[in-house]
Amino acid sequence: MATVSPAIESHSDDHSHGNDHGHGHQQSFFYTYLWSTDHKMIGKQFLITTMIMMMVGGALALAVRWQLAFPWQNMPVLGPVFKLFLGEGGQISPEFYTMLFTMHASVMIFLVIIPILAGAFGNFLIPLQIGADDMAFPVLNALSYWFMWPAIACFGTSFFVGGATAGPAGGWTSYPLLSALQEAAPGSGAAQTFWLMGLTLVGVSSMMGSVNYMTTIINMRAPGMTLFRMPLTIWSMFITAILQAFALPVLTAAGFMLLTDRIMGTCFFVPAGIVVNNAAPTIGGGQPLLWQHLFWFYSHPAVYIMLLPAMGMVSDMLSCMSRKPVFGYKPMVYSMAAIAGLGFIVWGHHMFTSGMNPALGMTFMTSTMMIALPSAIKTFNWIGTIWGGNVKFNSVMLNCSGFVAMFIVGGLSGIFMAAVPVDIYFHDTYFIVAHFHYVLFGSTLFGVFAGITFWFPKMFGRLMNDTVAKWHFALTFIGFNGTFFPMHLLGISGMPRRYADPYLHPYLEHLLPMNQFITCSAILMGFAQFLLLGNFLYSMYRGEKCGRNPWGANGLEWSAPSPPGHGNFDVPPVCYRGPYEYSSPEAGALNQDFILQTEVPPDMSKIATAETAATA
Amino acid sequence: MKKFWALFFFFWPAVAFWSCWIARSRGWWFPASEDNPLGLAMSPLGQQIDGLFYLILGIVAVVFVGTQFALGYALWMSATKEDSKPAHYSHGSHSLELIWTIVPAFVLVFIALYQMNVWAEFRVQSYFPNETKEDGPKLEVTARQFEWRMRYPAPGQVLSNQPQAGDLYAVNEMHVQTGRPVKFNLRTGDVQHAFFAPQLRVKQDAVAGLIIPVWLEVPKAGKYDLVCAELCGWGHYKMRATIVAEPKEKVEEYLRNLEQEQNFDGVAPAAAEE
Numbered sequence: 025m026a027t028v029s030p031a032i033e034s035h036s037d038d039h040s041h042g043n044d045h046g047h048g049h050q051q052s053f054f055y056t057y058l059w060s061t062d063h064k065m066i067g068k069q070f071l072i073t074t075m076i077m078m079m080v081g082g083a084l085a086l087a088v089r090w091q092l093a094f095p096w097q098n099m100p101v102l103g104p105v106f107k108l109f110l111g112e113g114g115q116i117s118p119e120f121y122t123m124l125f126t127m128h129a130s131v132m133i134f135l136v137i138i139p140i141l142a143g144a145f146g147n148f149l150i151p152l153q154i155g156a157d158d159m160a161f162p163v164l165n166a167l168s169y170w171f172m173w174p175a176i177a178c179f180g181t182s183f184f185v186g187g188a189t190a191g192p193a194g195g196w197t198s199y200p201l202l203s204a205l206q207e208a209a210p211g212s213g214a215a216q217t218f219w220l221m222g223l224t225l226v227g228v229s230s231m232m233g234s235v236n237y238m239t240t241i242i243n244m245r246a247p248g249m250t251l252f253r254m255p256l257t258i259w260s261m262f263i264t265a266i267l268q269a270f271a272l273p274v275l276t277a278a279g280f281m282l283l284t285d286r287i288m289g290t291c292f293f294v295p296a297g298i299v300v301n302n303a304a305p306t307i308g309g310g311q312p313l314l315w316q317h318l319f320w321f322y323s324h325p326a327v328y329i330m331l332l333p334a335m336g337m338v339s340d341m342l343s344c345m346s347r348k349p350v351f352g353y354k355p356m357v358y359s360m361a362a363i364a365g366l367g368f369i370v371w372g373h374h375m376f377t378s379g380m381n382p383a384l385g386m387t388f389m390t391s392t393m394m395i396a397l398p399s400a401i402k403t404f405n406w407i408g409t410i411w412g413g414n415v416k417f418n419s420v421m422l423n424c425s426g427f428v429a430m431f432i433v434g435g436l437s438g439i440f441m442a443a444v445p446v447d448i449y450f451h452d453t454y455f456i457v458a459h460f461h462y463v464l465f466g467s468t469l470f471g472v473f474a475g476i477t478f479w480f481p482k483m484f485g486r487l488m489n490d491t492v493a494k495w496h497f498a499l500t501f502i503g504f505n506g507t508f509f510p511m512h513l514l515g516i517s518g519m520p521r522r523y524a525d526p527y528l529h530p531y532l533e534h535l536l537p538m539n540q541f542i543t544c545s546a547i548l549m550g551f552a553q554f555l556l557l558g559n560f561l562y563s564m565y566r567g568e569k570c571g572r573n574p575w576g577a578n579g580l581e582w583s584a585p586s587p588p589g590h591g592n593f594d595v596p597p598v599c600y601r602g603p604y605e606y607s608s609p610e611a612g613a614l615n616q617d618f619i620l621q622t623e624v625p626p627d628m629s630k631i632a633t634a635e636t637a638a639t640a
Numbered sequence: 641m642k643k644f645w646a647l648f649f650f651f652w653p654a655v656a657f658w659s660c661w662i663a664r665s666r667g668w669w670f671p672a673s674e675d676n677p678l679g680l681a682m683s684p685l686g687q688q689i690d691g692l693f694y695l696i697l698g699i700v701a702v703v704f705v706g707t708q709f710a711l712g713y714a715l716w717m718s719a720t721k722e723d724s725k726p727a728h729y730s731h732g733s734h735s736l737e738l739i740w741t742i743v744p745a746f747v748l749v750f751i752a753l754y755q756m757n758v759w760a761e762f763r764v765q766s767y768f769p770n771e772t773k774e775d776g777p778k779l780e781v782t783a784r785q786f787e788w789r790m791r792y793p794a795p796g797q798v799l800s801n802q803p804q805a806g807d808l809y810a811v812n813e814m815h816v817q818t819g820r821p822v823k824f825n826l827r828t829g830d831v832q833h834a835f836f837a838p839q840l841r842v843k844q845d846a847v848a849g850l851i852i853p854v855w856l857e858v859p860k861a862g863k864y865d866l867v868c869a870e871l872c873g874w875g876h877y878k879m880r881a882t883i884v885a886e887p888k889e890k891v892e893e894y895l896r897n898l899e900q901e902q903n904f905d906g907v908a909p910a911a912a913e914e
């Protein structure tokens with residue numbers, strides 16, 4: 025891989041060529057940057073793709089916010105863009121509004137959060153952190169990336185195929201019958217179908233990834249890397265992969281059923297005799313609630329797929345930046361396992377008002393309350409990790425602290441909604457919107473921002489600019505809270521979600537100023553992301569060069585060159601201890617506050633005698 | 641700078657707390673109106689729901705302040721000590737883990753169990769108020785893209801699931817008697833919708849293929865909002881209707897008027913000779 029960006033390669037400190045399989049391994053641009061089977065390149069591909077998608081999803085969100093703050097007024101900047109591509113959309117029509125929030129959620133969930141965690145970080149970190157030279161199935165890995173593109177194409181087609189007046193109109197949850205009967209949302213025909221195909225392709229991509237991650241983590245750990253010496257990142261990726269593997273097939277099957285309902289009239293989800301928009305009555309025999317059960321059977325575990333990896337990475341980073349072992353490593357592992365296990369039996373909390381058997385409501389309430397417990401344990405342990413540490417106040421640490429602070433809010437708002445009677449009121453209001461943005465954006469994305477800054481040196485051999493990153497953190501944090509905290513209050517005020525014009529209802533009229541405040545905050549937050557992108561691009565070529573271990577961290581990845589060459593390590597690593605032995609006596613014996621997992625244990629007895637000799 | 645960032649993490653929860661504190665006086669709280677300035681729930685069940693909400697709010701506020709303070713304080717401790725002092729080397733504490741597992745577990749189980757009966761009263765038919773069992777459903781509410789259709793049985797008749805000759809129809813206006821639980825059947829004519837009466841704290845999805853019994857009780861005469869809370873297409877936001885709560889006689893009068901209107905054949909009595 026000598027051709028991997030020469031600018032980067034040249035300053036991998038003391039880079040050994042012993043690993044380069046000679047120079048016969050020179051590869052063309054195509055094999056290096058496009059069809060690469062190297063997990064690091066695939067990870068970077070995922071990272072850059074998802075960051076671009078994040079900007080797309082963000083633009084859609086700002087369009088949604090525009091309508092809520094200035095209903096039916098011409099949209100600046102974005103309006104002309106939409107007009108150019110869709111022929112319409114300068115002023116948002118109700119149909120277009122429906123499509124905007126549907127696509128915003130779909131892009132953010134399926135093209136940003138899921139692939140950035142498992143795809144980008146999972147790929148980059150798993151082999152490096154367990155001491156493997158690559159993934160178990162490199163070709164499958166490349167395929168998992170390249171299946172994202174047809175998925176993106178399908179989602180893109182669904183957005184553009186019908187112009188601004190017709191698009192996927194079912195929300196990201198796509199409840200039938202709205203999503204099952206073409207007539208229910210005039211013009212959504214091809215769009216909704218493409219949307220479903222996009223969803224399926226994302227699923228295929230994730231499944232290929234998850235098989236790979238499980239196999240790699242089980243089979244390819246370096247000597248000495250026992251299960252309980254694995255960094256929490258690896259544990260979280262492992263548990264996430266298991267969740268994916270078990271939950272995803274259900275969604276895929278359900279997606280195909282909905283697809284055939286739409287195009288062949290199979291009526292899996294459609295009961296008899298329904299007349300929509302003066303079309304002929306349906307033949308029926310199906311049940312719309314079945315879709316909700318199948319969808320949430322996947323999508324509740326999926327919300328943890330969208331969080332657990334961030335939890336793992338944040339645990340790693342907090343420990344490193346506090347120069348202190350993770351507080352309660354095993355409870356952290358067990359609570360992630362508990363979240364994953366319980367995650368399979370709480371899906372019904374999305375359906376409390378759906379009309380399902382009310383006894384089920386009580387069962388799901390209890391299991392949902394229980395799942396808040398491991399979340400609480402993790403929070404306490406994170407705070408315990410920082411407590412008494414020697415905190416480095418850099419942007420990584422700030423983003424991680426932001427993660428913890430925001431996760432607390434999201435977890436606590438979950439308790440209101442887990443309480444069924446209270447959820448009767450809150451279901452499908454802005455309270456829900458506030459809740460899931462606190463967990464998905466507030467937690468996961470802040471964790472991701474930290475992760476990008478933390479592992480950037482390993483990816484590119486250079487550091488990101490910390491001052492810019494701090495500004496990015498501060499502006500995003502302020503914009504974020506200004507955007508989403510008031511949404512709790514909107515929810516309490518009874519403002520339903522997915523309304524193109526809430527102010528039609530007198531009891532919501534007075535909320536307009538607050539919505540305008542929210543939109544301003546959202547714009548601030550959106551533009552702050554350019555700091556991240558700019559910092560990322562600039563630092564890739566101009567950032568301060570760094571050695572193997574700029575943070576003084578312990579993981580195996582930090583014993584490899586930055587960036588690691590083909591095969592990752594100069595010598596196959598051997599792991600002697602857990603990943604969090606910051607400030608341990610062993611580290612002290614080396615006169616530092618960290619000790620790499622690969623460091624041969626220093627002879628403590630000698631040091632001890634030397635010390636006693638000194639004090640005597 | 642270190643102290644600044646530690647204070648930053650103290651500061652924002654304070655702002656968050658403050659904004660909740662002033663929310664009610666600013667109108668960012670449960671929907672209020674002139675005769676209900678505090679935004680209280682306008683139904684007995686709603687008041688129980690609000691009670692649960694405030695109970696959880698209390699617990700959550702304590703936990704929020706406690707954990708955010710702990711986080712801020714942990715950062716502050718680091719920000720104010722000299723750099724040379726090493727971190728405290730510890731892998732955790734078994735007894736702390738036990739405490740912070742068991743205490744929240746009790747609180748959560750308590751919250752879960754404490755509200756079972758409110759839920760049962762709202763949704764489990766055998767727990768419905770007795771009056772609703774005696775009276776049977778008073779009307780059928782059918783959600784359609786994008787309106788609410790009411791079907792009342794002809795005066796003196798009982799409601800049946802199939803439309804009957806003599807049934808009375810109205811759109812976007814639902815009349816219920818005050819001071820007595822009223823049961824109605826909820827269904828949809830097309831896609832899924834949800835019956836949401838914010839001031840009454842009632843929400844129930846209308847699902848294709850199901851007829852779902854719902855009840856509500858409004859002690860105080862007045863007009864209350866009825867909106868749709870489940871995405872049902874482009875016009876989701878405009879499914880605006882009114883629940884009119886009024887004394888029994890008024891409801892009866894309304895129904896009589898409705899009947900007259902409906903039976904009126906468009907032919908004025910004077911011209912009846914034709």
Ligand code: HEM
Nearest residue numbers: 327331373374396399435438439441442451452456460463
């Ligand atoms: C403390 C643990 C949590 C509890 C008790 C909880 C509870 C709930 C409940 C009851 C709902 C359904 C509310 C409704 O629609 O009426 C919900 C929605 C949601 N939750 Fe959570 N939650 C928790 C943590 C999380 C986490 C960690 C995530 C994601 C990382 C998450 C993501 C979501 C999403 C995306 C939705 C809404 C989906 C939609 O309707 O579009 N939640 N949560």
Ligand SMILES: [Cu+2]
Nearest residue numbers: 324371373374
């Ligand atoms: Cu859930």
Ligand SMILES: [Cu+2]
Nearest residue numbers: 833868872879
């Ligand atoms: Cu509706």
